[in-house]
Amino acid sequence: MISCLILERPGVWRTVGVATLLLSVVLPAVPLLWTVFVPPASTSVFAESAFGSALGNSIVLALGVAAVSLGIGLPLGVLTVLYEFPGRGVFLALVTLPLLIPSFLLAIGWASVAARLGASVSQALSGLPGCLLVMSTQGIPLVLLIAYAATSGLSGSQVDAARLAGGERVVFCSVARYVAIPAFLAAGLGGVLTLSDPGPGQIFGLSTAASEILTSFSARYDFARAGRQCVMLTALVLALAAPLVLFAMPRLASEVLVRQSREVRRIHHQWVAGVTVVALGVFVLIGITSPLVGLTLPLAGGTTFFRAWNELARTAGNTLCYAVGAGTVATVLGLLLAVCVGRNAWLKAVCIGAALGLLSLPPAFTALGIVQLAAAAPAWTDPFLRSRFTVCVALGLRFLPVAAVLSLRAWGATSPTWAFAAGVHGVPLGTYLRRVLLPILLPVGGVVMLLVGLLATADITTMLLLHPPGETSLPVAVFTVMANAPETLVASLCLVYVTTAMGVLTVAWTVARGRNV
């Protein structure tokens, strides 16, 4: 019988486990990245001024997105947990909606609105401002959800104590301080995610590193050049992330001494509820409604809902399969990673640094690596390397860094004394995990599933390169019809997609509310 104490003791298995899990994420990309080091690799890309300036733009954009996301997402995440307000379920569904929408769709929506408002608006949005607007719309929900999950982990008695000590202002400040580190990391992840996304840069005319890598792939079919650019981008991210990791790592999680006996209870506070509703309303109006209006304006000229409905019927099953599969893979691997890291500070730092670095890898690297691997493997491996399962695993691995950060924090917040007590009383490891730890980690697992499912659904590149023929998802269907399809069809598809997504999210938040999550 394995003792529960193994969870709190050091051991080589931790390093081996962490290395294996992190390598599994990077392994598919190795064939392409390897070309960087194989002769006759030219180093000219490092000296290209165009790539240098694109890299600079990308870093500025990533830092801007991180700052905006943190500034707005953190307070909103705290407020939505602590206070009751009207339309909570719908607001939360709306706020998380941008994670489901591929960034290029939001950008096209904004470009469409700007084109109708006049040249000056288009001019104002071109370049960095437009990209910042679109990318922040996706960064804010990421921070909000992680701040939400972190705040939900507080004990009701802690919040009540703060309230007694100094009222709502003290509650807000104390909780914001408590969740600041995970929110800070989430903002970092949101910023890093922008580095691998070429869509908004292409639409708003901003030269970014992702655009340059896309050009190497799609205009020059030069995988080696793309690999060199990618290595440079990742190295820069790691260099910039190092201080962030060193700062955040010791503060990532504070252990709770006892199992949380009472969850945070949301209270009614008229003034705060008003502020929360206004803030969420402004975000929804600017971040979501405006681009959606741009996308759906052509509906004024007629609808083609029947055709759009057919597309939904054709792709809904696969879309759900990919989202759930990716969420499951990321959740399981994220929790395994957290178990392996335990309370080892050095491993925690490695994991967070790796998470930031891995997220900066363009999804095409992993996807094309898997495609090459499948092409080299025998036919009997197809159910594993060329099926919907492959897409689920690839998407799960792509967003494992997001799952890892949340899981590390959740694991770190558990108390080592629980394992000690269970070990002393001879409780088997399986029973301890099943009866004590997993129920505590379940809400975090739910958030990870939701987050990764949303992000995976919007990841067009991985899906386009890996989906088995005929097994496409709805966002890819929207993407592939939008070039020349009538605008009414594209608008109808967008509306059907957004409405369905809203329905699913509203149900998810309503269920969560029923369970006081």
Place this chain on the structure above:
Amino acid sequence: VNWRFISYLVMVFFAGACNRGSISEVVVYTSVDDVFARPIAEQFTKDTGIVVRLVPDTEETKSTGLLNRLIAEKGRPQADVFWSGDPVRAAVLKAKGVSAPYHSPQAEGLPPQFSDPEGHWTGFSARARVLIYNRNLVPEGQEPTSVMDLLAPRFKGKACIANPLFGTTSMHAAALFAVLGEDKAKAFFEGFSANGGTMLSSNGEVRRRVAVGEFAVGITDTDDVNVARLEGKPVGMVYPDANGMGTLIIPNCAVLIANGPHPDVGRRFIDYLLRPETEKALAESEAAQVPLRPGIPVPEVVPSIERLKPMAVNYTTLAGLLETLSSGYLQEWVARQSR
């Protein structure tokens, strides 16, 4: 929490996800727009009973795209056929050793200048690169007639083109270099910038933004303009340079993938694509494509190939030229257009 039940559910889910399709099928990757390719594929299934597993791409330039997938799958391809929207991508596949030669008996009557002489790709129904203009902004009688009109003072700050590193715009750029020569082609791009021209992300964007009046004129493909016209947008179309260097014709290309899983069915699908009936169907579709065979009846809005003056280009050499330009002048030009 019933962990056994959850584990069972997870296993069933992933077992289902591992499920593969049937074998009585043909896998077709296509860069032709889904809305135009799918009806042809569905008709093939109705006529033959063979399921078409269609994997569409797009010319919207925000993803790494299917051509890379085909190149990466070269060792053991999943695709039987690549239905390309232009000959340049087909030529890239030939150069990378991804395609196999196939001389279809159905290719009879198709002009040989639109196909690979070695049979790696066969051209059929075509689009053309055209000028799109907003009828509310361009008075009657002052319509542009040449791509060089984008440099005219009357279109200062009102002209747009798509990113010339991607899609059919890249092919058009290479064709300009081939036909005009390097100096004049560079002068065109520099003049476009000097005249306040704007580079947009895709041909679809050109269509959308000319249609709403943000730009007066742009260069795009015939199917883009036809879709806008069908939607009642105030746009007009001109086949440029009818009295000069001619209009760039972009044929669809059928490519057989080397070592594909269903080569016989793949050939059968290519035969189906190259039939006169398919050319007629594509002419009558929203794509309004021009049949390359003479004598095929076409709707009023579709010109017959005899009425056009095609630009005299060698499609096989365009791919090589484009590769050089993409890593040279065009890349520099695009970098200057972006902020």
